Amino acid sequence: MLSIGKLSETAGVKVPTIRYYEQIGLLPAAGRSLGNQRLYSPEAGHRLAFIRHARDLGFPLEAIRDLLGMSDQPDQPCAAVDGIARAQLLAVEGRIVRLMALKSELERMIAQCAGGSVADCRVIECLGSHAHCTTDHGRELAEVSE
Amino acid sequence: MLSIGKLSETAGVKVPTIRYYEQIGLLPAAGRSLGNQRLYSPEAGHRLAFIRHARDLGFPLEAIRDLLGMSDQPDQPCAAVDGIARAQLLAVEGRIVRLMALKSELERMIAQCAGGSVADCRVIECLGSHAHCTTDHGRELAEVSE
DNA sequence: ATAATTTCTCTAGCAACTAGAGGTTCAAGA
DNA sequence: TCTTGAACCTCTAGTTGCTAGAGAAATTAT
Numbered sequence: 263m264l265s266i267g268k269l270s271e272t273a274g275v276k277v278p279t280i281r282y283y284e285q286i287g288l289l290p291a292a293g294r295s296l297g298n299q300r301l302y303s304p305e306a307g308h309r310l311a312f313i314r315h316a317r318d319l320g321f322p323l324e325a326i327r328d329l330l331g332m333s334d335q336p337d338q339p340c341a342a343v344d345g346i347a348r349a350q351l352l353a354v355e356g357r358i359v360r361l362m363a364l365k366s367e368l369e370r371m372i373a374q375c376a377g378g379s380v381a382d383c384r385v386i387e388c389l390g391s392h393a394h395c396t397t398d399h400g401r402e403l404a405e406v407s408e
Numbered sequence: 409m410l411s412i413g414k415l416s417e418t419a420g421v422k423v424p425t426i427r428y429y430e431q432i433g434l435l436p437a438a439g440r441s442l443g444n445q446r447l448y449s450p451e452a453g454h455r456l457a458f459i460r461h462a463r464d465l466g467f468p469l470e471a472i473r474d475l476l477g478m479s480d481q482p483d484q485p486c487a488a489v490d491g492i493a494r495a496q497l498l499a500v501e502g503r504i505v506r507l508m509a510l511k512s513e514l515e516r517m518i519a520q521c522a523g524g525s526v527a528d529c530r531v532i533e534c535l536g537s538h539a540h541c542t543t544d545h546g547r548e549l550a551e552v553s554e
Numbered sequence: 555a556t557a558a559t560t561t562c563t564c565t566a567g568c569a570a571c572t573a574g575a576g577g578t579t580c581a582a583g584a
Numbered sequence: 585t586c587t588t589g590a591a592c593c594t595c596t597a598g599t600t601g602c603t604a605g606a607g608a609a610a611t612t613a614t
Contacts, residue, residue, distance in 0.1 A: 265580095267591060277592085282571060297579045299592055312536050319535070320510055323570070329535065336527035344521050347531045351514040354507055361504045364466055368497040375490050381482035385493045389462050389475065390454065411611090413560065423561085428602060443610045445561055469601070 263301040266292075273310040280310065288313060288327055321350055367395060409447040412438075419456040426456065434459060434473055467496055513541060 270277045281300075283289045289309060292300040309330070316326045325346050332343050374384035388394040416423045429435045430446075435455060438446040455476070462472045471492050478489050520530035534540040 265591080276572085278573085279571065281593095286570090295579085297592085299579070308536065311538070315538055316535050317570090319513060329532065332526055333529075333532045333536075336525065338526050340521065340524060340526045340529035340531070343526060343529050343531050344518065344523070347514060347518050347521075351511065351518060354511050354514060358504060358507045358511065361466075361500055361507065365497065365500050365504065367465060368493060368500060372490065372493050372497060375486065375493075377490070378486060379482065380478055380484050380486045380489060383479075383486035383489050385486070385489050386475065386479045389465070390458050390479075391461075411560080422603085424603065425601085427562095432601095441610085443561085445610065463601090 263293075263303060264307065266300045266302070269302045269307060269310065273307055273314055275310055275314050283310070283313065286323070288323060288330070319350070320354060321346070325350065409439075409449060410453065412446045412448070415448045415453060415456065419453055419460055421456055421460050429456070429459065432469070434469060434476070465496070466500060467492070471496065 264272070266277055266280055269275075270280060273280075275283075280289065284291060289306065292302055292306065295301055312330065312333070313326055316329060317323075321329070329343060329346060332338060332340075371385050371388045374388070376382070376384070380386060410418070412423055412426055415421075416426060419426075421429075426435065427446075430437055435452065438448055438452065441447055458476065458479070459472055462475060463469075467475070475489060475492060478484060478486075517531050517534045520534070522528075522530070526532060
């Protein structure tokens with residue numbers, strides 16, 4: 263049996279995150295020691311590794327919740343699993359397309375900057391009016407937010 | 409002078425979002441009518457359009473706050489403006505690289521799925537262990553979160 | 555004049571954690 | 585055995601950029 267700290271180390275998931283996953287029901291409530299500290303079996307480690315890997319691949323927690331539910335029922339057909347993965351792929355692809363548009367817009371904007379004063383800065387000017395843009399980037403381009 | 413609803417329409421920014429921008433100090437507090445409703449000058453419209461466009465290009469609000477501050481001082485050199493834009497470009501490029509890695513990983517995973525039952529689903533298996541991955545995607549790949 | 559729409563403020567919620575306060579339990583050294 | 589220090593516990597609140605809702609007041613249209 264592992265303490266939460268050991269589990270955290272081996273799975274590469276921070277301690278508060280593990281507790282958070284338990285809180286939202288993504289991990290089952292762990293057993294406790296006599297002093298009320300969480301104890302984990304190796305299986306819990308596998309489940310957590312699964313979650314971490316899926317998170318690394320960008321799956322939202324709700325999708326992961328579904329995937330975990332499915333992996334607990336090995337006799338079902340895996341079409342639904344496939345569907346979730348395909349949805350994630352589509353989301354990633356869409357995101358790449360939008361980011362490429364952003365990238366070229368930013369590059370164009372920066373290239374025009376002559377390095378003078380703010381008064382005639384192309385970057386400010388371009389941001390001020392969409393009319394300077396070549397691509398027709400819409401609302402949904404954004405969300406780059408680190 | 410425009411009501412908040414008209415401003416919202418012309419700038420393409422939702423009404424609660426405008427109030428939110430005022431709340432966090434990104435827009436100055438608007439003047440009010442006798443009945444305490446917000447009234448906006450066309451200049452406020454320009455400022456809002458600037459914000460919207462920068463958001464569309466993925467700039468975080470804090471960066472936009474800085475950009476607005478700079479555009480209010482037209483005599484300063486524009487190097488700092490340029491810096492923010494370049495930082496944003498770098499962020500976007502980094503994001504694209506990571507997403508491409510995700511994309512190929514997801515594609516590989518999906519391609520292996522033979523469509524059987526969950527018990528021998530490649531997607532589940534691949535998620536279960538990082539060992540199946542070709543690319544060495546790390547923590548920082550994620551954050552696709554729509 | 556009345557009805558419908560818009561606006562007001564305020565609070566709470568979303569994802570997916572992270573940080574901190576204030577208190578307990580565990581493992582190791584003296 | 586005692587003591588110290590690390591790791592653990594619960595709970596609340598903060599992050600980003602909004603969005604949704606309640607309940608009330610103001611404006612606009614008929």
